[in-house]
Amino acid sequence: MFVKNIAFTPFKKSVFYYGIFSLLLSVLVFSSGLYFHLLKDLYGKSETAEQILIHQMDNIFKSLKQTVDEASLSCNKEDVKKLRHRTFYSPIFKEFGLFNDNFQIYCTNFGPKEFTIFATIKDRIKQSKDKKTVSLVESHTLGEQTFLAFYLGENGIGVNGLAPPRSLSINLDHLLLPDYPYELMIGKRSLVSNDFSVKGKILDKKVVSLDHWSMRLDVYLPLNVYFNKAMALLPFVVTLWVVLWAVFYLLHSCCLYYCRSLPRGLRKAIKNNGMEVYYQPIVSLVDNKVHAIEALIRWRSPHHGQVSALSTVELSGRLNLLSELTWMVVRNVGKFYRENSKSLNNITTAVNVDRYCLLNDGFIAMLVKILEEYPELKERLCLEVTETSALTETELSLMVSRFEHIKALGVRLSVDDFGTGYSGLDFLRRFSYDTLKLDRVFIANLKDDQCTQKILTSITKLAKELNMKIVAEGVEDKEQLDAVKALGIDSVQGYYFCAPLPPEQVLTWIEDNDAK
Numbered sequence: 001m002f003v004k005n006i007a008f009t010p011f012k013k014s015v016f017y018y019g020i021f022s023l024l025l026s027v028l029v030f031s032s033g034l035y036f037h038l039l040k041d042l043y044g045k046s047e048t049a050e051q052i053l054i055h056q057m058d059n060i061f062k063s064l065k066q067t068v069d070e071a072s073l074s075c076n077k078e079d080v081k082k083l084r085h086r087t088f089y090s091p092i093f094k095e096f097g098l099f100n101d102n103f104q105i106y107c108t109n110f111g112p113k114e115f116t117i118f119a120t121i122k123d124r125i126k127q128s129k130d131k132k133t134v135s136l137v138e139s140h141t142l143g144e145q146t147f148l149a150f151y152l153g154e155n156g157i158g159v160n161g162l163a164p165p166r167s168l169s170i171n172l173d174h175l176l177l178p179d180y181p182y183e184l185m186i187g188k189r190s191l192v193s194n195d196f197s198v199k200g201k202i203l204d205k206k207v208v209s210l211d212h213w214s215m216r217l218d219v220y221l222p223l224n225v226y227f228n229k230a231m232a233l234l235p236f237v238v239t240l241w242v243v244l245w246a247v248f249y250l251l252h253s254c255c256l257y258y259c260r261s262l263p264r265g266l267r268k269a270i271k272n273n274g275m276e277v278y279y280q281p282i283v284s285l286v287d288n289k290v291h292a293i294e295a296l297i298r299w300r301s302p303h304h305g306q307v308s309a310l311s312t313v314e315l316s317g318r319l320n321l322l323s324e325l326t327w328m329v330v331r332n333v334g335k336f337y338r339e340n341s342k343s344l345n346n347i348t349t350a351v352n353v354d355r356y357c358l359l360n361d362g363f364i365a366m367l368v369k370i371l372e373e374y375p376e377l378k379e380r381l382c383l384e385v386t387e388t389s390a391l392t393e394t395e396l397s398l399m400v401s402r403f404e405h406i407k408a409l410g411v412r413l414s415v416d417d418f419g420t421g422y423s424g425l426d427f428l429r430r431f432s433y434d435t436l437k438l439d440r441v442f443i444a445n446l447k448d449d450q451c452t453q454k455i456l457t458s459i460t461k462l463a464k465e466l467n468m469k470i471v472a473e474g475v476e477d478k479e480q481l482d483a484v485k486a487l488g489i490d491s492v493q494g495y496y497f498c499a500p501l502p503p504e505q506v507l508t509w510i511e512d513n514d515a516k
């Protein structure tokens with residue numbers, strides 16, 4: 001009943017923007033994620049590379065020290081054999097040379113030799129704390145740029161080891177290539193380099209310095225590595241894109257559904273006084289004039305169209321908003337009186353109130369407050385009590401005391417739909433209303449059903465004896481009006497005279513009717 005077709009306006013535009021947004025988001029997530037992952041990897045591997053180099057240099061000088069420890073100045077067959085043996089088993093060095101404390105090489109693994117170590121190297125060995133240094137020279141023996149490590153032992157014998165640069169970088173290659181090209185330098189000269197392919201196209205670079213050896217390792221994160229890896233992630237980007245798109249679409253639909261839902265609309269309408277109040281005249285059968293009108297709620301939901309008064313009331317009940325709805329109507333009636341005090345001077349307005357609202361603790365206080373806000377409602381407001389459920393004995397007593405309180409405030413009371421709800425005779429015994437309204441089911445059957453006629457005759461008699469006015473609801477034609485008149489009923493409400501109308505129209509109708 002409530003959820004009519006919730007019209008989802010085609011939100012093609014939003015779907016398109018969600019598509020673009022999800023695509024951008026997926027690309028951003030993966031590209032930045034990949035970038036930070038590679039950066040972390042680059043830094044981690046550079047640290048490992050540093051450890052490898054330190055370890056390698058330690059091993060190099062351990063092996064040089066061992067060579068010096070077992071060497072002698074004679075360069076005899078035994079010495080040369082030892083040097084050959086060392087060369088054979090060294091994973092790095094291809095040649096060893098022994099030098100004396102004049103820094104003259106006198107013996108290599110190829111036999112006795114004689115040449116002097118460069119003065120610069122000599123100085124560096126002398127100046128270094130451990131009598132060690134490394135260098136990069138053009139080697140005649142190896143025919144290429146060669147790595148040299150020098151160590152002068154405590155016994156006055158020194159040793160230098162010659163190694164092709166690549167032998168120093170095998171472990172680095174294994175760790176860093178092919179993703180991270182690098183350049184290993186001694187001083188300002190390049191020892192090993194495979195960075196030629198990336199120059200100018202690098203995303204990031206990590207520099208590792210081994211100051212003790214004047215060595216520096218630059219490790220690069222090239223753009224093409226990043227790009228290739230990003231391409232490999234493309235299926236995941238697409239998957240995330242589709243998933244995000246679907247999630248955004250669903251969220252949007254849920255939001256739309258919630259925003260357009262009837263309960264939310266009703267809450268908003270009650271909070272913002274976003275409903276209209278229509279009025280239906282109640283015509284007196286004594287003088288054919290209007291002495292009373294009934295206020296009836298009318299709500300047009302922006303997304304569901306006109307919602308019936310019964311549905312509005314039922315939903316308000318389920319949302320615990322009946323009291324708010326009632327007070328909203330009463331205030332609207334108050335404004336109606338204020339703006340039309342002359343025309344409405346002799347007219348009472350009935351407002352529907354659920355019995356449970358009446359039982360609420362704050363009911364009387366709120367009624368007093370509104371009567372202070374709109375004093376024009378005094379003696380003109382009539383609360384029409386709808387009877388939706390039976391009351392317990394305690395509730396009944398409370399209700400009687402509430403009714404007395406309400407009457408004392410100058411507010412009238414009428415019982416709605418008499419005979420169909422729980423408006424038992426027991427209550428009439430304890431409390432007499434000002435008005436009793438006969439439900440329209442009785443009026444519809446009145447002319448054909450003798451039993452209904454008898455019941456209504458008795459009710460009318462009872463009402464008169466209890467000093468209550470009696471109104472027949474739902475009078476739609478002349479026959480029904482005549483039957484009602486025959487019963488001696490005081491007033492009539494129904495489409496025969498007038499349907500519920502907006503405030504300005506009801507005033508005109510009353511004026512026209514009274515002028516007849």
Ligand SMILES: Nc1nc2c(ncn2[C@@H]2O[C@@H]3COP(=O)(O)O[C@H]4[C@@H](O)[C@H](n5cnc6c(=O)[nH]c(N)nc65)O[C@@H]4COP(=O)(O)O[C@H]3[C@H]2O)c(=O)[nH]1
Pocket residue numbers: 280295296297308309310313325326329351352353354386416417440473474475476493494495496499500
């Ligand atoms: N078939 C027929 N119907 C006629 C005729 N004359 C009047 N009616 C309709 O009968 C209903 C009379 O109100 P009700 O019995 O208090 O019954 C009301 C009342 O119980 C409830 N209601 C309406 N407004 C409010 C409100 O502000 N607060 C509360 N608590 N309930 C309200 O919703 C019910 C239905 O209200 P409406 O749809 O406005 O329906 C109104 C009115 O339009 C007629 O000749 N023939």
